[in-house]
Amino acid sequence: MPQETFIELLREVGALKQGHFLLSSGRHSDQYVEKFDLLRQPQATEEACRQLIELLGPLADVELVVGPTTGGILLAFEMGRQQGLPAAYSERAESGSNARVIKRGTVIRPGTSVLVVDDILTTGGSVWATLASLEVHDVDVRAVAMLVDRTAGQIDFGPPLVSLASFAIESWPADQCPLCAEGVPLVKPGTTDLAPSVT
Ligand SMILES: [Zn+2]
16 A cells, blocks of 8 residues: 555654644644655655655656645656656745746746646645646646645545545644643644654
């Protein structure tokens, strides 16, 4: 099972965390996936991309791999490297903007078959913006590949969605959080408050 192998990899690098977390949505959760615990380790990222390419099968047979900043860039680069394909990067149109564009003189021929890749699917915002940034290039997006789909398959992008792991992380509004009720200290991931993971 790709999912079990990948979740084991997330555990090995310490990316799958248990605790009391403030999510970017404002909700609280007892679980958090710190993607950069994986992406900081090139060998683990290489292994994750190998698993994702294997899971994609024929859907990985494209001409170009495209990912959004920041994690998606690392994944698009590594998946392209493993498959002997070029990569392209979808960046924010301007600082603070949600719109994305393919910048830096990237030339994409109309009709190019494309695989879009990103790290963690939560709201789908960066994938939608990446797809929109590709529309002007008139490409053929064959699939959207994710490391982790935290919506458990709730979003339909059009092209097939393929994820190494798919699970909904339980979360609560702050005023209904059982961990707050127990007085467990709340941690905002990505800040120095978060204890370093043990690998
Ligand atoms: Zn809480």
